[in-house]
Amino acid sequence: MIHTFKKAFVVTIPILFAFLFLGISYGMLMESKGFGVIWSSLISLFTFAGAAQFAMVVFLTTSLNPLIVFVIVLIINARHLFYSVSMLKRYEETGNSKWYLLFGLTDETFSLVSTLEVPTQINKKQFYIFITALNHFYWVVGTLIGALLGRVLQSEIAGLDFILTALFVSVFTLKMKKRYNVVPGLIGLGVSLIMLFIFGEHFIIPAMIVMITLLLINQKSYVRGENL
Amino acid sequence: MILTNIFIIIAATIATIITRISPMWISKDIKSKQWFKYLSDVLPVTSFGLLVVYALKGVSITVYPYGISELVSIIVIVGIVYWKENILLGIFSGTVLYMIIINVIM
Numbered sequence: 522m523i524h525t526f527k528k529a530f531v532v533t534i535p536i537l538f539a540f541l542f543l544g545i546s547y548g549m550l551m552e553s554k555g556f557g558v559i560w561s562s563l564i565s566l567f568t569f570a571g572a573a574q575f576a577m578v579v580f581l582t583t584s585l586n587p588l589i590v591f592v593i594v595l596i597i598n599a600r601h602l603f604y605s606v607s608m609l610k611r612y613e614e615t616g617n618s619k620w621y622l623l624f625g626l627t628d629e630t631f632s633l634v635s636t637l638e639v640p641t642q643i644n645k646k647q648f649y650i651f652i653t654a655l656n657h658f659y660w661v662v663g664t665l666i667g668a669l670l671g672r673v674l675q676s677e678i679a680g681l682d683f684i685l686t687a688l689f690v691s692v693f694t695l696k697m698k699k700r701y702n703v704v705p706g707l708i709g710l711g712v713s714l715i716m717l718f719i720f721g722e723h724f725i726i727p728a729m730i731v732m733i734t735l736l737l738i739n740q741k742s743y744v745r746g747e748n749l
Numbered sequence: 750m751i752l753t754n755i756f757i758i759i760a761a762t763i764a765t766i767i768t769r770i771s772p773m774w775i776s777k778d779i780k781s782k783q784w785f786k787y788l789s790d791v792l793p794v795t796s797f798g799l800l801v802v803y804a805l806k807g808v809s810i811t812v813y814p815y816g817i818s819e820l821v822s823i824i825v826i827v828g829i830v831y832w833k834e835n836i837l838l839g840i841f842s843g844t845v846l847y848m849i850i851i852n853v854i855m
Binding site: 538539542543546556560563564567568569570572573574576577579580581584585587588590591592594595596597598599600601602603604605606609619620623624626679680681683684685686687688689690691692693694695696697698699701702705706707708709710711712713714717722724725728729732733736737740 | 750753754756757758759760761762763764765766767768769770771772773775780783784787788789790791792793794795796797798799800801802803804805806819822823826827830831834836837839840841843844847848850851852
């Protein structure tokens with residue numbers, strides 16, 4: 522068991538750094554918006570979704586309608602559907618732990634568990650649980666440190682909000698490097714901008730409807746193009 | 750206010766759990782459909798396009814400084830991430846640059 526834990530710890534070290542950095546940023550940002558350590562660490566414990574949590578900072582400060590939050594988070598996290606689909610087979614023999622393993626299947630955990638070859642002498646189930654729980658732990662601890670740090674620093678740090686934009690722009694850029702993502706990415710950006718000009722603040726729902734319609738139209742031409 | 754916030758958190762948590770756990774019950778039939786695979790490929794990048802706009806919606810381009818600080822920082826982030834393929838490096842350098850611009854330069 523200790524041997525398995527050590528193996529799991531070693532593979533999660535890159536995520537330790539990433540989650541501490543992001544978790545600390547998240548905790549500080551929440552603290553600067555008036556949501557203290559209790560709020561931020563509970564959200565990190567239960568919601569456990571990086572991008573969605575950063576988006577939620579704005580939803581919380583503007584008291585956005587929870588139903589709209591629900592739809593937006595569904596769409597932001599839609600990619601997880603496909604992570605879970607591809608992990609179902611590997612997680613088949615884990616019994617009831619499967620619930621937790623799927624709950625904790627973040628982008629980072631997925632990138633580990635979907636690519637790693639589990640050494641034969643190691644208990645697979647324990648190995649997966651340790652990886653998932655360690656990543657979960659790093660995320661909550663990072664958030665705690667950030668919230669406390671934010672409280673100690675007290676004074677509002679002008680410009681810290683930008684971390685949110687920086688996160689979204691970074692992820693977007695990396696995804697756009699993949700060729701098949703360019704048109705859908707431009708649809709996301711362009712439709713949102715147009716809808717922002719038309720509807721102002723409340724552009725999200727109309728933007729999503731138009732986006733998904735355009736994506737499905739684009740799929741038809743994409744499939745047709747392939748068949749030619 | 751507090752109640753709304755609690756509902757926001759519950760809504761986000763349930764939505765996240767649905768996306769991660771529901772595949773246990775989605776039929777193989779749907780999973781193998783072309784449109785399902787297609788949307789799984791492209792929805793992430795589309796939703797991040799939306800989030801970029803959402804995060805920037807408060808920026809005013811008609812009054813000083815016309816969103817220049819944001820624009821400069823974003824260009825730098827795109828350059829760094831495109832070149833180094835490192836998201837954390839992009840977030841860190843972009844945020845620090847933005848803070849320097851608005852606190853020191855402007």
